[in-house]
Amino acid sequence: MAKIKKKIKTITIDADKCNGCRACEIICSTFHATPQYSSINPARARIQVISHRLKNIWLPVFAGEHAPAECMGRDKYLIDGKEYEECSFCRASCPSRDFFKEPDSGLPLKCDMCESDPPLTKPKCVEKCLNNVLTYEEREEEVEEEVRLEDVEIGVESMIDKYGLQQVMDTVSRISMSKKG
Ligand code: SF4
Numbered sequence: 001m002a003k004i005k006k007k008i009k010t011i012t013i014d015a016d017k018c019n020g021c022r023a024c025e026i027i028c029s030t031f032h033a034t035p036q037y038s039s040i041n042p043a044r045a046r047i048q049v050i051s052h053r054l055k056n057i058w059l060p061v062f063a064g065e066h067a068p069a070e071c072m073g074r075d076k077y078l079i080d081g082k083e084y085e086e087c088s089f090c091r092a093s094c095p096s097r098d099f100f101k102e103p104d105s106g107l108p109l110k111c112d113m114c115e116s117d118p119p120l121t122k123p124k125c126v127e128k129c130l131n132n133v134l135t136y137e138e139r140e141e142e143v144e145e146e147v148r149l150e151d152v153e154i155g156v157e158s159m160i161d162k163y164g165l166q167q168v169m170d171t172v173s174r175i176s177m178s179k180k181g
């Protein structure tokens, strides 16, 4: 199978520097609002800060893949004397908690690294975090060509965020009809 260059984007989290200001949640929710910047609702953010004031825990977590069922096994972490709740490090939207679900529709949310046209130099949450908790990096890797399906998925999700699911479905249906005809 043919190899292609793929851009890998990563955000490294230095949780010890996080003070729980939640600027990352605010900017993510407004950047992805429709129309863009028209509203602020941290419940719509694709990053959530897990917090526990008494334990001094502030842990930014990015929304990952959707999990349709609750998992059977859960992990507890003890790091530097801080005990984290079982689901603290999990990136999935799943039935056992309200994180990473669009509040009106209940549809899962996933971080898209602020994909936009023209592209941003860095994701919005990274730009707005004044404590340098989040560090953005890009690198290139050689991958099998079929991995590009992930890019298609992210592209479609961005279109749905921007124009709404119904409009995207109507457009796909119209294009497929014109291809047949
Ligand atoms: S903007 Fe930075 S310091 Fe504030 S909550 Fe988010 S990660 Fe933590």
Ligand code: SF4
Residues within 6 Å of the ligand: 027, 028, 031, 045, 046, 047, 062, 063, 110, 111, 112, 113, 114, 123, 124, 125, 126
């Ligand atoms: S990278 Fe963009 S989409 Fe992902 S959490 Fe940060 S602001 Fe939201």
